[in-house]
Structures are given as C-alpha cells and as structure tokens.
Amino acid sequence: GAGVSQSPSNKVTEKGKDVELRCDPISGHTALYWYRQSLGQGLEFLIYFQGNSAPDKSGLPSDRFSAERTGGSVSTLTIQRTQQEDSAVYLCASFRLAGNTGELFFGEGSRLTVL
C-alpha cells in the first residue's frame, strides 16, 4: 500500500482481555517500530524490528506485551490481560534507508481503551 496501515483504528476492551494490534508497513521498508502515546504525552518506544536481526524489545513495559513480525512485513503487537494503564494510541512506523536519505512513515495508530 501507499502508507503504513494499522488496524483496528479503535479498540475498546474490558480489563483482563487480550488484544492484538496489526501493522502493515510500507513494502520494502527494513525497519518497523512500535510506539505508544498517551493523551498529551510524547512517544514511548516499545519495540523495533530491523531486517532479520533479533528485535529490540527493550521498551516493552511488561511481559504482557509481545510483538512479532512475520516474513519481514506485517507485525502484530499483542497485549495480554489488558490493564487500564494500557489505554493509549499505539503507533507503528516503518523506515527505509536509501543512501543518504530515507523514508520514515507513521501509521494513523490504534486507539486502545481498556475499561
């Protein structure tokens, strides 16, 4: 597609339920990032994938969070046993380096509300 696609755009769930958020990056982009943003706050890094290298999971806030990227393309962020503090907009970005320049594109985000 032309941009980074995220789904669902909005998700309301009950505390304790599991959720899956999907990111479909731009074709050919090597790196894929997951961030979250709480209302009025900056970006909080969660995880990033770079090619076939092991992902950098250093930003995942707890073991309830996991992510995978299949076939170097689509990524899924899974949150198990959701808590109210997980409520945020989850943003995916993909990046391609081309010589001295590059492309960094963000998706529109998945807004998660945990009741």
Add this chain to the structure above:
Amino acid sequence: KNEVEQSPQNLTAQEGEFITINCSYSVGISALHWLQQHPGGGIVSLFMLSSGKKKHGRLIATINIQEKHSSLHITASHPRDSAVYICAVKGESNYQLIWGAGTKLIIKP
C-alpha cells in the same frame, strides 16, 4: 541528561514570524529526522538529514554534524503550522531512533 534535547519546549508566536526550533544530541548519529504532529493528528515526517540543509516550502532544516546540532526553521509562519515538532536521531550502527521531547508551537493569527 537526555541524549536528544529540544528547545524551546513551548513556543508561541504571531502569524508571519520566523520560527526556529533547535535540537542538540550527544550521541553519534547517521541521520536526524524532524517530524510534525498536529493536535489529535498523526505523525508526519518532514525531513531526514545527514548533512547540510534541506528545504521544503516554508520549512528549512539544517544540521551541523560537528556541533551535534540541528535547527528547524519556519518562514512566514501560519496558524496551521501550530503543532508539536519532534526531533529524532538514528544511531550509527542500527535503526534505533532516539527521540526528543518535542516542541509545542502555537502560531496566533
């Protein structure tokens, strides 16, 4: 001390003014990004720089690698430029991005 520092944190200016937002970093980088986020909106990449200067419309971004400093300038500012402007640097050896805290810009008509 944060590895990427932006200044000012908040900036309010009148329409038409020349705006400068600064980004300083303390790590080795291979590239620096400037991004924009409108209130309630998505994040849009404005520039990626590894040296020199880039211009797009009324936006100009410069970087001085030796001084580890970049600036984003907006000429003839307009209320629609009101947004948070974020600087992010890409490390030398990987794709990790280190983010500044953002500069909230308000342009008053």
